[in-house]
Amino acid sequence: MPDQSHRRLTRRSFLKAACAGTALAAAAGQTKVLSGLVAEAGAAAAPWQSKFSACDMCFNRCGLIARVENGVVTKLDPNPKFLKSRGMLCAKGNAGIAQLYDPNRLKYPLKRVGARGEGKWQRIGWDEALDLAASKMKEIGEKHTRCGMWFTAGSDLQSQFVTRFAEVYGSFNVTSHESLCLLSNNRAFLDTFGEVPFADVLNSKYILMAGANRFEALVTPDSIDLMTAMREKGAKLVVLDPRYTKTAALADEWYPIRPGTDMAFMLALSHVIITENLYDAAWVAEKTSGLEELAAHVARYNPEWAEAECGVPAADIRRIARELAAAAPEAMVYPGRRSSDYENSTQIRRSFAIVNALLANWDRPGGLLGAREVGLKKPxxxxxxxxDNPPERADAGRAPMMFEEDGSYVLMREAVLSGEPYPVKGWFVFKTNPMQTAPDQGKTRRMIDTLDFMVVVDITMSDTAYLADLILPAPSYLERCDPATALQGSSACACVVQRDPVVPALFESRPVFDILKGLAGRLDLAEFFDFDIETYRAQQLAGLTGAKEALEQDGVYYNPSKVYGIYEGRIYKTLSQRIELFNKRYDQMGLDPLPVYSPPKKGPDKALRLVVGRSAIHTQSSTQDNALLNELEPTNALWLNPADAAGLNVADGEAVEVASSAGKGRLPARVTPDVPPGLVYMATGFGSISPTLTHIHGNGCSIASLLADGYDAISGNAALHETFVTVTRSAS
Amino acid sequence: MRKNLVAMLTLALMVLAVVGLALAEGNGNARKGKYLYRKSCRGCHAAGGAASDLSPNSHTQAEWKKLFAGWESIKCANEWKALSDEERNDIFTYLHDFAADSPSPAKCS
Structure with missing residues (x-):
């Protein structure tokens, strides 16, 4: 239940509580709240309206049509002309209405008045809120240089304005969510092919998927295209995953590979393809560099050696290599997305990329594609x-190939905690929730305690917002005017979408663009925000003939740009200007130029490895409190193999205590053969500390409280799977 | 006198070699270089500008090295002369470090 201080401040919460004394009556309360809100917002003139938008319930941005009835959004339908999602909208997308009309939303600016984390807030006006934030930023800038402010923005169409603000304010310290997600994978493919590819799943005949769970962790168009390719075009799917995911369940073949040994499997594939001369020699000679070094390197990594490491029978590894090569170039090792798993994850993913290079699938149907031209301009x-600023980012120098634009959350947190190389004392957070998504929640909390000022802009009071000094309410995507954005949809499309408000913004919420504009005006930076989103969009779309009209008529603009063969006559953006099997830059930097296998670390005696994964119902930690989605997946449990459960004397459904080097938690056990002995899994985003998230406050366990804070040595991406836990039957 | 001249010439050559090395290796302040590039170059080198639309991504690292090694002979050498060696090196470092084949050529979303 929400704490008393917050409830006192939120009129709608009061209305809801008055209407719905029990959880059972919440639906009736919601109706009352809604009718009140619409009266405030002003009902639309026409009884029915249909308006285009682009979903924001995850990063895919699926085109949709909002049906608005008397000023209330009553249904969200997929935009049938939106090719990237193949005209579909998932459960999360449908639940966008529940985000818009969520009674737990932030409603007005809140200033912390109690101790941090005590949950005592004072409602303040926007002028006071912006004055406070601006004065704190000024103070921190003067005392610690402008790099004393850190800016973190989640995946959002307006996040680019946070980056812009940080730069004009003068701070180098900007981090995105991506260093908790996919940066090491991007690093590996960029350092092999010169860019991060898009997989042409639809036209592939043979897909090897290692770790990726595309039928639950949805990526458009890949998730839909994978099913089409398999069911309608006869493509073969082979899955490597210790966990029996839904993707594993639907695959032609599934191998419960030992965690952390994917590289052994991939090196053995390269070994077979090279030693049996199964690659297109002319293509490889023309496009790649380093074959000789690779051949010498993988000579020792035969399938028999790999079997001993990864547990997949050598005969199957050899057969899969031959099958992949036979299907090439319409075959792939699927690049995947989240790779925040091991401390050598860039090198693991390099081994994926190298097999793809040997399959000669780059820039060809059924293979890996470069980014297509969209033509959107960046003002x-x-x-x-x-x-007076210091020379570098505060997290610099700790991982040799960190991305300048994304930084590393884990390393930045170390820098803030240590005060080295210089003090960072302010934190601006927009729509991301490191308290639930970053490893070692306790450390994040300790880091926050060292700050002089922290402001969070979000739709609800996330666990991160709950610890802020100032919380500013943001509208949901259905209430905003957003800049245009370019989307890559593999062979499906290269397109542009944008958003206009479907309904007016509720409560006193303001988009982060308006907030930044307000701050810029107070900090003598107004000239850098002297525009509105419509003007900005016009600049973005300049030169794209017909784009504005297409967006108005269809909700999406397609650039009919070339899909395949875009590298004809073009260099690869690597040092050798070819696809680098052997990475020259790594060699110059003293890093392994070819991926060298080392077995995964072993945990302490009786410890179990904890791994992270996704379901199709929730996005990171942002949807667990959504009323509709919470109905489908209301809590989390610890997946525990029956053999481990028997050894621990734990029965299915019984509560267990879980402890790691980072912290501990308590949740029910789900005893299941879907995880192998020695490995446990739990869903992300539960066990919230924020009392206003009424569906998940104190419900389940936060995985962030258990995950250890390792990081990939090359990119600085988090290494979440290097976590070992002990599990005991709960005493109570 | 002759001895002094030789010494001076030797010193000048050494300085040139060091500057040349510095330019070849970068090691300037890329962030400052970005600021200086925007301030000094983007006035012309922009879409619809008087010169070609340029960004670090327009060339490879090797191409930027070559271009800066012979900067005195490029069209806008007069404008470049107005900059200090340090400023030119900062601009070079920015263009080189974010070149098409650099480790960070583009945002990776």
Whole structure:
């Protein structure tokens, strides 16, 4: 239940509580709240309206049509003309209405008045809120240089304005969510092919998927295309995953590979393809560099050796290599997305990329594709220079190939905690929730305690917002005018979408663009935000003939740009200007130029490895409190193999205590053969500390409280699967 | 006198070699270089500008090295002369470090 101080401040919460004394009566309360809100917002003139938008319930941005009835959004339908999602909208997308009309939403600016984490807030007006934030930023900038402010933005169409603000304010310290997700995978493919590819799943005949769970962790168009390719075009899917996911269940073959040994499997594939001359020699000679070094390197990595490491029979590895090569170039090792798993994850993913290079599938149907031309322009600006700033980002120098634009959350947190190389004392957070998505929640909390000022802009009071000094309410995507964005849809499309408000913004919520504009005005930076989103969009779309009209008529603009063969006559963006099997830059930097296998670390005696994964119902930690989605997946449990459960004397459904080097938690056990002995799994985003998230406060266990804070040595991406836990039967 | 001249010439050659090395290796301040590039170059080198639309991504690292090694002979050498060696090196470092074949050529979303 929400704490008393917050409830006192939220009129709608009061209305809801008055209407719905029990959880059972919440639906009736919601109706009352809704009718009140619409009266405030002003009902639309026409009884029915249909408006285009692009979903924001995850990062895919599926095109949709909102049906608005008397000013209320009553249904969200997929936009049938939106090819990237193949005209579909998932459960999360459908639940967008529950995000818009969520009674647990933030409603007005809140200033912390009690101790941090005590949950005592004071409602304040926007002027006071912006004055407070601006004065704190000014103070921190003067005391610690402008790099004393850290900016973190989640995946959002307006996040680019947070980056812009940080730069003109003068801070180098910007981190995105991506260093908790896919950066090491991007690093590996970029350092092999010169860019991060898109998989042409639809036209592939043979797909090897290692770790990716595409039938639950939805990526468009890949998830839909994978099913079409398998069911309608006869493509073969082979899955490597210790966990029996829904993707594993639907695959032609599934191998419960030992966790952390994917590289052994991939090196053995390269071994077979090279030693049996199964590759297109002319293509490889023309496009790649380093075959000789690779051949010498993988000579020792035969399938028999790999079987001993990864547990997949050598005969199957050899057969899969031959089958992949036979189907090539319409075959692939699926690149995957989240790779925040091991401390050598860039090198693991390099071994994926190298097999793809040997399959000669780059830039060809059924293989891996480069980004297509979309043609959206990026309006420029001339940021000022501050001579007193330190030379580098605070997280610099700790991972040799970190991405400048994304940084590393884990390393930045170390820098803030240590005060080295310089103090970082302010944190601006927009729509991301590191308290639930980053490893070692306790450490994040300790880091926050060292800050002088923290402001969070979000739709609900996330666990991160709950610890802030100032919370600013943001509208949901259905209430916003957003810049245009370019989307890559593999062979399906290269397109542009944008958003206009489907309904007016509720409560006193304001988009982060307006907030940043307000802050810029108070910090003598108004000239860098002297535009509105409509003007900005016009600049983005300049030169794209017919784009504006297409967006109005169809809700999406397609650039009919070339799909395949875009590298004809073009260099690969690597040092050798070819696809680098052997990475020259790594060699120059003293890093392994070819992936060298080392067995995964072993945990302490009786410890179990904890791994992270996704379901099709929730996105990171942002949807667990959504009323509709919570009905489908209301809590989390610890997946425990029956053999481990028997050894621990734990029965299915019984509560267990879980402890790691980072912290501990309590949740029910789900005894299941879907995880192998020695490995446990739990869903992300539960066990919230924020009392206003009424569906998940104190419900289940936060995986962030258990995950250890390792990181990939090359990219600085988090290494979440290097976590070992002990499990005991709960005493109570 | 002759001895002094030789010494001076030797010193000048050494300085040139060091500057050349510095330019070849970068090691300037890429962030400052980005600011200086926007301030000094984007006035012309932009879409619809008087010169070609340029960004770090327009060339490879090797191409930027070559271009800067012979900067005195490029069209806008007069404008470049107005910059200090340090400023030119900062601009070079920015363009080189974010070149098409650099480790960070583009955002990776």
């Amino acid at each position: 420029g600006y001339d940021a000022p220079w501050y001579d």
